Amino acid sequence: MSNVLAIGVTETQTKLHLLTIPRRAVGPNDVDIKIEYCGMCHSDLHHCRQEWGETKKPSVPGHEIVGTVTQVGAKVSKFAVGQTVGVGCFVDSCRECKECGDDLIQYCAKGVTGTYGAPVKDGTGHTHGGYSQAIVVDENYVLSIPSNLDQAAAAPLLCAGITVWSPMKHYGVKAGSKIAVLGLGGLGHMGDENKKPEALALGAESLLVTSDKEAFKRASRSFDFVIDTVSDDHDLASYLSLLGTDGTYILVGGSPKPFALPAFSLIPKRIKIGGSLVGGIKETQEMLDFCGANNIVSEIELVKAEYAEKAWDRMQKSDVKFRFVIDVGRSLNKDTQVKL
Amino acid sequence: MSQVYALGVTESQKHLQLISIPRREVGPSDVHIHVEYCGICHSDLHHCRQEWGDTMKPSVPGHEIVGKVTQIGSLVTKFKVGDSVGVGCLVNSCRECKPCGHSLVQYCTKGVVLTYGSPLTDGTGHTMGGYSQAMVVDEAFVLSVPTNLDPAAVAPLLCAGITVYSPLKHYGVKAGSKIAVLGLGGLGHMAVKFASKMGAHVTVLSRSEGKRQQALALGAESVLITTDADAFNAARSTFEFVLDTIGDEHDVSAYMDLLGVDGTYIMVGASPKPFALSAFSLIMKRIKIGGSAVGSIKETQEMLDFCGEHGIVSDVEVVKAEYVEKAWERVLKSDVKFRFVIDVAGSLNADTVVQV
Numbered sequence: 001m002s003n004v005l006a007i008g009v010t011e012t013q014t015k016l017h018l019l020t021i022p023r024r025a026v027g028p029n030d031v032d033i034k035i036e037y038c039g040m041c042h043s044d045l046h047h048c049r050q051e052w053g054e055t056k057k058p059s060v061p062g063h064e065i066v067g068t069v070t071q072v073g074a075k076v077s078k079f080a081v082g083q084t085v086g087v088g089c090f091v092d093s094c095r096e097c098k099e100c101g102d103d104l105i106q107y108c109a110k111g112v113t114g115t116y117g118a119p120v121k122d123g124t125g126h127t128h129g130g131y132s133q134a135i136v137v138d139e140n141y142v143l144s145i146p147s148n149l150d151q152a153a154a155a156p157l158l159c160a161g162i163t164v165w166s167p168m169k170h171y172g173v174k175a176g177s178k179i180a181v182l183g184l185g186g187l188g189h190m191g192d193e194n195k196k197p198e199a200l201a202l203g204a205e206s207l208l209v210t211s212d213k214e215a216f217k218r219a220s221r222s223f224d225f226v227i228d229t230v231s232d233d234h235d236l237a238s239y240l241s242l243l244g245t246d247g248t249y250i251l252v253g254g255s256p257k258p259f260a261l262p263a264f265s266l267i268p269k270r271i272k273i274g275g276s277l278v279g280g281i282k283e284t285q286e287m288l289d290f291c292g293a294n295n296i297v298s299e300i301e302l303v304k305a306e307y308a309e310k311a312w313d314r315m316q317k318s319d320v321k322f323r324f325v326i327d328v329g330r331s332l333n334k335d336t337q338v339k340l
Numbered sequence: 341m342s343q344v345y346a347l348g349v350t351e352s353q354k355h356l357q358l359i360s361i362p363r364r365e366v367g368p369s370d371v372h373i374h375v376e377y378c379g380i381c382h383s384d385l386h387h388c389r390q391e392w393g394d395t396m397k398p399s400v401p402g403h404e405i406v407g408k409v410t411q412i413g414s415l416v417t418k419f420k421v422g423d424s425v426g427v428g429c430l431v432n433s434c435r436e437c438k439p440c441g442h443s444l445v446q447y448c449t450k451g452v453v454l455t456y457g458s459p460l461t462d463g464t465g466h467t468m469g470g471y472s473q474a475m476v477v478d479e480a481f482v483l484s485v486p487t488n489l490d491p492a493a494v495a496p497l498l499c500a501g502i503t504v505y506s507p508l509k510h511y512g513v514k515a516g517s518k519i520a521v522l523g524l525g526g527l528g529h530m531a532v533k534f535a536s537k538m539g540a541h542v543t544v545l546s547r548s549e550g551k552r553q554q555a556l557a558l559g560a561e562s563v564l565i566t567t568d569a570d571a572f573n574a575a576r577s578t579f580e581f582v583l584d585t586i587g588d589e590h591d592v593s594a595y596m597d598l599l600g601v602d603g604t605y606i607m608v609g610a611s612p613k614p615f616a617l618s619a620f621s622l623i624m625k626r627i628k629i630g631g632s633a634v635g636s637i638k639e640t641q642e643m644l645d646f647c648g649e650h651g652i653v654s655d656v657e658v659v660k661a662e663y664v665e666k667a668w669e670r671v672l673k674s675d676v677k678f679r680f681v682i683d684v685a686g687s688l689n690a691d692t693v694v695q696v
Binding site (some may be wrong): 170245260 | 438439444447449507510577593601604607608609610611613614615616617618619620621622623624625626627628629630631632633
């Protein structure tokens with residue numbers, strides 16, 4: 001076991017601050033990773049600010065981790081010291097259920113072990129995430145990062161990226177599909193014309209300003225898919241009008257309050273609303289390889305560890321293009337003082 | 341144009357009563373149908389009692405119609421005088437939009453013309469349904485009824501039947517599927533019959549033991565008593581499909597828990613109030629919730645042919661026209677096994693007085 005520095009919240013100190021956490025000794029199947037970068041996901045906030053219920057303390061979030069292998073256990077075959085690797089939203093699972101067998105690990109019937117805030121299998125505590133200097137993970141839950149990609153910009157692929165990649169494949173988005181993306185954040189609100197240049201630069205063909213009632217009405221029934229990434233309260237039912245017959249509304253935004261849905265919003269066009277949760281390991285690796293082959297990474301703003309709380313405040317206002325990433329390797333150390 | 345007797349509500353009279361309504365001349369593509377039986381659908385009530393908004397008067401409901409062809413237009417090819425035919429929930433559509441072109445007429449983007457309560461395309465009024473002695477319908481919206489089936493018991497297939505048959509097929513229920521049916525009324529009892537005939541393992545969800553024998557007799561393999569917390573907990577995440585036929589307010593999230601990973605919640609019950617849907621209940625098991633509206637003409641004909649082949653009909657209680665308001669009161673209490681059907685030809689005439 002070793003101690004590493006991290007930033008997290010505790011019972012007494014509810015803002016992120018420097019603390020020390022233990023990391024387990026490297027077991028035969030484990031990979032020890034020196035963390036270089038960690039993306040900031042809105043889930044980190046939801047979790048630490050207890051918006052999704054009480055959490056075990058200390059809470060150290062972070063599940064968009066990119067780093068360098070510093071040690072491997074005796075039975076590790078997939079990774080070598082010095083390799084650039086990633087860790088996403090889970091670090092273990094039961095490995096016995098049907099879901100685990102079908103690379104639906106995130107849906108593990110016994111409950112997947114999340115990268116942070118989840119009970120550790122041997123009962124010794126709970127998991128701590130990537131807002132820390134190092135992490136020890138079983139090789140079956142570690143991913144290989146294509147060497148041609150910028151490491152910091154690859155970090156958000158591990159949650160934000162796979163969270164949209166997986167359902168787009170699963171629900172059948174393909175060449176020629178008409179898809180509306182709701183939320184222009186890491187996975188923000190699409191609000192005004194000012195977002196047009198960015199949206200188009202990212203590859204969108206058009207921007208629909210939802211507050212423009214006329215334009216919204218004209219767009220009625222014109223899409224095969226809507227992908228809803230908004231994690232705050234919003235009127236989901238009003239966006240269903242965008243779908244044509246047999247359209248699919250993909251819901252990945254973890255909105256805390258239930259939506260009010262009239263039965264009639266689904267019946268007259270035979271539309272369906274489907275959820276999705278991150279992606280399996282095999283699937284995440286496929287996505288990363290695709291990104292490597294096509295030079296796709298996230299648009300990020302790289303920040304120092306001390307900036308973490310300020311970054312969270314800006315994240316809540318969707319004031320980031322489009323994901324914050326903490327430069328852990330170069331700014332998380334014993335002198336770190338998180339600014340409030 | 342001709343006048344026929346019908347049962348309907350007017351501006352001044354809120355209960356069903358005997359009225360006289362016009363039926364159009366038989367046009368070149370039309371089929372004139374002498375109505376024999378008409379099923380009573382809960383939608384008829386919702387409509388006439390203005391639970392779904394203001395309606396055009398007089399309101400003559402009824403969209404589960406079985407009768408005999410008495411006249412055909414000169415261009416009609418599919419039917420001849422004497423044929424046993426049916427009319428369901430639609431009598432016309434634009435025929436030009438993409439859904440119309442893909443045999444999805446019920447999803448017509450310009451607005452399908454419903455059997456009752458829809459504006460007529462020529463602006464001369466609104467459609468009136470099967471609580472009447474005769475109907476004139478374009479042959480493209482008329483269905484052929486298998487002659488080996490009891491016509492009174494066929495009538496509910498035209499709405500209740502197709503409303504569950506269509507999504508069972510569309511969402512992929514097949515032999516071996518584990519499906520829970522919520523609601524054992526007109527829709528629910530047909531869902532049990534169809535799904536079990538398709539080879540699925542059907543469980544009926546019920547609040548009490550009272551429906552067990554009926555559920556098993558219809559083809560269900562088991563009954564899950566939803567008020568039994570232990571049984572309900574044990575059933576969590578064990579189903580691939582839930583088919584929800586309940587038209588009143590109920591806790592959809594609780595039933596969604598019954599689905600396993602990649603499960604499908606099929607919503608056909610037209611509850612007037614919105615229900616609460618939590619993002620997490622969809623996200624955590626990659627569950628989808630989908631709606632469905634009746635079925636297309638092509639699909640309804642497939643269903644009728646399937647029923648003819650397998651001897652499937654609805655379980656009905658045949659009533660006289662004068663009984664219709666009392667039947668409606670019993671529909672509201674779910675006091676019917678499992679659909680009322682009005683014996684129109686046998687009891688709707690100049691002397692009919694509806695009992696209130």
